[in-house]
Amino acid sequence: MSIAFDRAAVEPSFGPARAALPEAFELGRSLAGEIDRVYFVAAGSANRAMLGIKYWLEHYSPAIEVRRYFPAEFMAIDPPRLDGRTLVVLASKSGTTPETVAAAHFLKGRPCKVVAFSQYGDRPLAQAVPRHFLVGDTSESFAAMFMVMQALIGGLMAGKDDWPLADKLMASLDALPAALCDAAEQNEARAAADAREFAQDRHFYHVAAGPCFTTAYVFGVCILMEMLWLHSYPIEAAEFFHGPFEIVDKQTPLILITGEDPSRPLMERVATFCDSHAGRVMKYDSRDFAMAGIDPAIRPIVAPYILQAALKRMAAHLSVLHNQPLSTRRYMWKVAY
Amino acid sequence: MSIAFDRAAVEPSFGPARAALPEAFELGRSLAGEIDRVYFVAAGSANRAMLGIKYWLEHYSPAIEVRRYFPAEFMAIDPPRLDGRTLVVLASKSGTTPETVAAAHFLKGRPCKVVAFSQYGDRPLAQAVPRHFLVGDTSESFAAMFMVMQALIGGLMAGKDDWPLADKLMASLDALPAALCDAAEQNEARAAADAREFAQDRHFYHVAAGPCFTTAYVFGVCILMEMLWLHSYPIEAAEFFHGPFEIVDKQTPLILITGEDPSRPLMERVATFCDSHAGRVMKYDSRDFAMAGIDPAIRPIVAPYILQAALKRMAAHLSVLHNQPLSTRRYMWKVAY
DSSP, X not given: OOOOOOHHHHHHHTHHHHHHHHHHHHHHHHHGGGXXXXXXXXXXXXXXXHHHXXXXXXXHOSSOEEEEEOHHHHHHHOOTTOOTTEEEEEEESSSOOHHHHHHHHHTTTSSSEEEEEESOTTSHHHHTSSOEEEOOSOTTHHHHHHHHHHHHHHHHHHHHHOOTTHHHHHHHHHHHXXXXXXXXXXXXXXXXXXXXXXXXOOEEEEEEOGGGHHHHHIIIIIIXXXXXXXXXXXXXXXXXXXXXXXXXXXXXXXXXXXXXXTTHHHHHHHHHHHHHHOSEEEEEEGGGSOOTTOOTTXXXXXXXXXXXXXXXXXXXXXXXXXXXXXXXXXXTTTSOO | OOOOOOHHHHHHHTHHHHHHHHHHHHHHHHHGGGXXXXXXXXXXXXXXXXXXXXXXXXXXXXXOEEEEEOHHHHHHHOXXXXXXXXXXXXXXXXSOOHHHHHHHHHTXXXXXXXXXXXXXXXXXXXXXXXXXXXOOSOTTHHHHHHHHHHHHHHHHHHHHHOOTTHHHHHHHHHHHHHHHHHHHHHTHHHHHHHHHXXXXXXXXXXXXXXXXHHHHHIIIIXXXXXXXXXXXXXXXXXXXXXXXXXXXXXXXXXXEEEOSSTTHHHHHHHHHHHHHHOSEEEEEEGGGSOOTTOOTTTHHHHHHHHHHHHHHHHHHHHHHHTTOOTTOOSSTTTSOO
């Protein structure tokens, strides 16, 4: 199988997402006067994109309440606080995730506002909501969905909190596709070497803090566990010293995923511990990437995606060494569940 | 080592927690007019007790905003929404968890209200807050802390939302210690058999939904990973079919932890899948336990602790078979970190 990084295909595939940024931002700004709450509802990687966006809302916004739900839990909890001043953000890359589509129908007739993010307009999710944004056919749908959702929330914070970074955010999101491709290309040689070094391993632990936990989950679970069937567990840096670090030994691989957000010191503490007590550590630090076109104030917001772009190259090389294409599944789309 | 369940010691050790219930409830009720937000802040098992309490707040309360933080992340995020109408709930069993104590100091001079939960009044956490509740010296500090925190939040919901289950909650919490001991005793033979069956395994996956994810994390990480150094990963039932289920095979042990809350159907779906595709499954279902003295309407709220009491007996038997007391640590309290 070919795993070469095809920049000529990848970078233009962000076109629909880039094109959607201004409209998403303007929708967020226009809703500011009508919204006090944002409830994010998605499964899998889209949910973890929301995790990072929620972090920044909590860090920056004095005015906005925020929750993040898995769709099935959202419907089970059926929160009575959901009201006309609540914006529900739904997301599903394929637009067919059954629970997310069910949540869209569940919300019909409710007083809240609903907006959905997906790749395709002719799929059930987009068809079931009053307003949607599309990122089109791209191998980088995770990052593309993040871009447009973050633009929406940036607009909301600009309108509601006079968030001062809005212009910098929008310029940086527009530059992000190229920066992601740069990160993938920059990491190619290291990714190949890391994959060879860890090709025989069947356990991986991923440690990250703050918005970078998005990357720990998406790389650790959505890729290594789901696609390569590895035992692969993301650990919150804030929890590392409260139990999980007892699993550390000289043999078990650890991937330390470090960004530039206010939670970075938590990872620096983890790295110091691992320097003494772990034996096989990969450190991926967003500071090692140039991020051309990304404003210094916005680097912390996009760092999880820069690191994901880099790590994804390691998964590609691992898939060759495991002789298992990343599209392989045992059950998903193959059996009834 | 002796691992016999010593009911004569365990049940009375809940005395301070039971005694604190009415005062915690009354504090919650008295704060109702002054509070719009509850921010839970703790690490480890205390944080996961908050996870379940937060679930019920989201399910029942139209009036209360709620967030849950790890202490180090809470301080890094430094949420600007924290105001005079916010109640911050801090918890640390030992009262010495460095980040939780730091969070208490971080909050000094802030306009929010602060209440802490711990075992001991002479430790740094209780000393650093204006108001605290103590559960004393008990091997069941996790459940004891839950009881008193849930009483506080029950009082808050009673005062703010006219929550109709308050009286039933309080009677049931008072009966919970005996019901937990019943569950431990009831599960003794099965726990011993399960431990023998899985004594050679080094990977475990735990699946749970809603408030029972508390149990999946505390049993999976705080006990099996931290104390027995097993690769042990809790999975949200809502996420199971969106990636993690690809790890399922006929050999890998799965523990399905099923409660009686609105999210129970998510676990029933997981169990059906596992009946077909997994080979080595332990099912722990709260419906198998009588829960004497627990009101039917409150069973869903305490079920995670009933299941924890049952599962903890399996950990005790595993510790004998591994010849590793549950107090064993490689790093915690032993090295600098």
